[in-house]
Amino acid sequence: MHNRHLRKIIALGTLVLISLGALQAYWFRKAFDVAEQQFDHSVQVALRRVADSVSSTAEVRKIASNFFLVETPKNLNGQDIDRLLKNELLIRRLNLDYELGVYNADDDTLVYGNYVRATQPRMSAGNGVTDESHPQNFAVYFPAKASIVLASLDIWIVSTIALMLMMGFFAYAIYSVLRERRFSTLKSDFVNNMTHEFKTPVTNISIAGEILKNKLPENHELSVYVNILLKENNKLRNKIDQVLLGSSAYHVRPESFVTLDVHRLLAECAASFELRMQERNGVISLELNATNHAVAGDPELLAQAIGNVVDNADKYSNRSPRITVRTRDTGNGVAIEIEDNGIGIPQDMRSKVFEKFFRIPSGDVHNVKGFGLGLSFVKDVILSHRGKINLRGELNQGTTVQIFLPVA
Structure with a gap:
């Protein structure tokens, strides 16, 4: 993989993960806000019910995120308020800790205080009964509101953790690469x-x-x-x-390319194999039909790449080799086809023959010696010239290698 392609993959992957992270954070915040609004609504309804049992003119106010105040014109019994509030919260499935305080309206002095655990008996300060006739207010504080709201977002928490793990895996994968x-x-x-x-x-x-x-x-x-x-x-x-x-x-660079004639390059390549063809009673023929056959490239690398393909066509022919080299116009480029009558390639091996050091298994015997670098080199050269390569054929029916190169 070239450095430029690797940088593009890393940049694109990072951009996608950052976008997913930002989107997850946005929707998590929206879900938290909705859950908090649902909690506040349930608490205010419960307080409204308790307040109405005391006075129809009582006012319920939210002072802070987890602090609520109920103002009444009445004298209050703290224990009754505590009992009513506990019941109203349980009706709405709000089984959570809270702190209740009853205050004199004129000087905000505490006349009743009670901390109630959701799963333990109550611990109260005083009975909350007073003989004074001036109005009193009561306030409720929920110390564990944030954890209760977060607990209702279990699916969002799981998805966020999964996303963080994926980001960590991506970072580790990039580091490994x-x-x-x-x-x-x-x-x-x-x-x-x-x-x-x-x-x-x-x-x-x-x-x-x-x-x-x-x-x-x-x-x-x-x-x-x-x-x-x-x-x-x-x-x-x-x-x-x-x-x-x-x-x-x-390490080839496009800026070092020169304009060359593909037909001339193919003719020179065919000429270099003429002697070998004669020794094996074979023939290599040219059908150069492309009208636009000038491409930009490295002459030495392209000549070696084409030579590797023709060399394979010769080496992997058990009988007299018959090799045909064709060209034709295709879109904005020239297509080169090198067809042989050799032993062919199994269908399940076609995608692997371009891998470095890969050789088609033939037991412990290799009649044709080599490193398995020929077609890997060809593919690297063609890709470095912004071209494409593939092959077709069946076992024992020959092979056709197709190469596309953009015109200069």
Whole structure:
């Protein structure tokens, strides 16, 4: 995954989670407000019923979020008010703690105080009976109102916790991806450095082998071993070049692209395989029908990518290979099709063949040697050129690789 795509995914995911968090907070607040209004309504109805039992002119007021005051022109009996209030609250299923106080209206002195637990006996201060004739008020305080309101929002609390867990998981996933990407970068750097270091001794071996070959007399008995040495050394150099070239596909930049002729590139690629086709009694044919075949890209990478596809078509043909390379116009680009008569690819393996190091299982025997990097490299190159690649075909019925490249 390229850095630009990774940054887009992280930014988009973060934006979505922030939006979900803000939306959850908004609706949680709205639900809390509704639950609080329901609580206040039930309490005020209960207080209204108690107040009406004392005086029809009594006034119920909400002083604070959890503090209510009832003003009456009557002299009150604290115990009767306490009993009536308890009953009214239980009728409305408000089984909660509260504090009740009865005050003289003229000087706000406390004449009756009672703290009532929802599940325990009452603890009162005085009996609340007075002989004075001046008006009195009573107030009710609910110390646990917030917890009662929150308890009614259980589904909202669960959904909020679930969202927070999801956000935490997303953060951990991003951290893991970045850490793995860092390790992957370190691994790639190590492989690149090692392959670069290998090129020097491989080159020296090649030079030494050529010198030794030139110094030996013709048909010397050691010539066969020198030829083996040079041949295997050349294979090793080709493998190193494949690894280095595959790594360069990750670092290609569009600003370094040049305008190139796809038809010319395909013709040169086909020409490079002519000798191999003749050795296997095969044929590679071109059907270049696209009218707009100029694209922007890296000539070396595209040539290697096309070469990998043709090379696979040749290697995975048990009989004389018949390879056809076609082009055609398609929308704002050019489509390239490379069709062969090879062994084909099982349907369930089509999506996996583009994965790095993947090779179609064939037991412990691989008739075709390789690292499983060919098609992975092809896909990386095509995607870096803003193109697309897919394949079709059936087992033992050949394969067609389809490549789309946008025109310059």
